[in-house]
Amino acid sequence: MRVRATPFKSPATDTRTGRSPLGQFVLYVVLIALALLTLFPFYWMFVLATHTQSTIFSAPPPMWFSEFLQRNYEALIGRLPFLRNIWNSFYIAVMATITTMFFASLAGFAFAMYEFRFKRVLFGTLIASLMIPPLLGIIPYYLIIQYLGWLNTPRALWVPAMASAFGIFLMRQYIASSMPRDLLDAGRIDGASEFRIYWSIAVPIIRPGLATLGMLTFIGQWNNFLGPLVVLNQRDSYTIPVALRTLQGQIQTDWGAIMTGTALAVLPLLIIFIFASRQVIEGLVAGSVKG
């Protein structure tokens, strides 16, 4: 005879884990303390963005906002073409995102929906390409970009990122689990071409998956550092991370200005994350776990 746990949980003691209220309380304190530890640097970054050099370097360190955000921002755009740098980051990330959403879902559609010769070999190659450390090709990557005459252009960064193996894999999984293959035949009977079936039938179905892929691609490109560091070496072509890095090397490092810059670099990510943290987390886990 099977004994089932009572469906009614009493709030006083959680029978599931046999924890006392005190134990629960302690556990919450530990978990919340750790969360504050992870969030503190973000908070402090925003605080320091509103302070000047003299209050940043004082003891105890500033823990609340001050009024020098404007001054820091002006210092930042005085030292760098920072608006241009923000635009570069944005342009590269958006171009990579749009193209990746298209090409990755198209290839994911093919791998999920069709049987064709060499499918296994091709998919195996795709998965194997995920295992290659990006550093291995960094020197030739620079040489190719130089050969193409793309140094200091956004193309150098978004063109190679147009179709990521990670994205194709993510889309394949998503399409295989959300779109019945019968829809292919239904579309063909209606006389639609294969591309038409992808565009008019598959894309509307996989919109949530596409949105996740889009966010992940945007975040990855926005944060990319080594790639831009290698192929961008004029101030006007810098992306935000490369621009911030140059501030650091200056003799009189203006930390208020730097923190204003980092806050601007982190802000779009925070906004995405506040609205779509579940999708971002689930997408990244699905892409890495099943790979």
Place this chain on the structure above:
Amino acid sequence: MARTTTSAPKLPLSTRFDKFQRRAAPYLFVSPFFILFAVFGLFPIVFSMYLSFQVWNPIQGLGTMRYVGWENYVWLFDDPWFWRSITNTLWIAFASGIPQHIVAIPLAFALARGIQSFRHPLTAAYFLPYITSAVAISLVFSTIFGTQFGALNQALIYLANAPWSAWLFGGLAEHLPVNWLGRAPYIKPAIAILVWWQFFGFNVVLYAAGLATIPKDYYEAAEIDGASGRQSFFYITLPLLRPMIFFAVTLTIIGNLQLFDQPFILTGGTGGTGQAGMTVAMYLYRTGFEWLEMGTAAAISWLLFLLIGTLTVIHFYFFGRSGLETRD
């Protein structure tokens, strides 16, 4: 009826096109990736292998490339900076990697089994550093690690002197304030702290996904048998989580051995005092793009690849599938 060309049953052009587009579609759809991969993925790997046997300064043009055999590799084996970058990388990889998993596994368990509410907000908080720009975060940590006014030293000084915590932290007082980023012995720990902070949340999420695959019945059955939360953790969660642990540790090995952004920013691009914070990835970058020794840099990238491969294979050998079955 003599026709010069004969084609078997003559189908209407539209039907033939339809057949063609149906057969070609999957190949066309996957082709963009493979074209890009050939140009920006496969070719660079092959070319970096070729380049690692050449001496070449890119400023002087392609024509000046000169075949030197194994010279780049031999040179690296005698190069103290190369070995220092290897030991630095391994030190940081282990010092940040192992605590990531030691914290993440119980944390994921606590989130999944120990509490009833705020699961998602807490998970999201732990995860947030993973998706933020490593450069931005490293710059923030540069101020946190500041000697005189950094938040970390201020917190440690407080803990060392406050009455309630002095018994535990009082011993630190004589070492404070720590010059985290200026003195060689502290640079690697500082980098490891940052890397731990940035990536433990990602592992929490991975382990949470792993825990979700463990059937609830197992825990219920254990409970009926009178098992405590701790016993469920050690006798149900840990053994069943092993495949996920294997996977997450593999990701940590691959990622940690390629660390670049964090040490680069924390040491201002130099590697720090005595190159104490210079990782292999940084050494590779500096060799190629500061000292313009492209051949040597390509050789470093292949040696790094071999190191990653070797450690992954060792990890697989001891903890991979075969290891999973024979243990316990």
